[in-house]
Amino acid sequence: MTQNNVIVPCGECGAKNRIPGNRLNDRPRCGKCHAPISVAPFPDHPIEVADRDFSREVLASSLPVLLDCWAPWCGPCKMIAPVLEQMAGEYAGRLKVAKLNVDENPATASRYGIQSIPTLLLFKGGEVVDTLVGALPREEIARRLALHI
Numbered sequence: 001m002t003q004n005n006v007i008v009p010c011g012e013c014g015a016k017n018r019i020p021g022n023r024l025n026d027r028p029r030c031g032k033c034h035a036p037i038s039v040a041p042f043p044d045h046p047i048e049v050a051d052r053d054f055s056r057e058v059l060a061s062s063l064p065v066l067l068d069c070w071a072p073w074c075g076p077c078k079m080i081a082p083v084l085e086q087m088a089g090e091y092a093g094r095l096k097v098a099k100l101n102v103d104e105n106p107a108t109a110s111r112y113g114i115q116s117i118p119t120l121l122l123f124k125g126g127e128v129v130d131t132l133v134g135a136l137p138r139e140e141i142a143r144r145l146a147l148h149i
Contacts, residue, residue: 004149006093008037024093044092046084046099051107058098059126064149065096066141069112069119071103076135077118083138087145094149124148 004021010030017037019028025044028037046068049057058065068084070077088097102109102117112121112128120141122130129148132141 004094010035011038019093021091021094025089043096044089046088046097049098049100049105049108051105054100054105054108057096058123061096061123061126063094063096064129065098065123066145067121067123068097068099069102069109069114069121070099070117071101074117079135080118080141083141087138087141091145091149095145122148 005018006021006024008017008019008028009015010017010033012035013030013033015030015032017028017031019037029035030037047057049067058067066084066087068077068080070081084097084099087095091097100108102114116133118133118135120132120136121128122132122145130144132144
């Protein structure tokens, strides 16, 4: 599997630092001034999105986005929630994991034709590149992600 690097500017000197995606949580330091580099723009947990901020958080994201379309009453949604939480941490800096409550955000759910939940939509460059329906095993989700990130 190829390693995705992330370019992160140093907050002290402004130098651009290339950091392997799997090393973002290892307290990276600037290669020029050795100051600690903040990777805060890369969330390590799923973020909640709504109709009002969907375009900004998902479509305009510089990272691929795995969107979990779910509802609080859905048993299978509850089953995969811990898996997605874990994956958000593992893929921080390479993938953003977002959650859309379909009951509270019907416009976005309708726009993407969500008829079953959980449905996972993988966005890249503002476009849906893959769709996964149902409470799939972690290995299957990771396999499908590997095809696109």
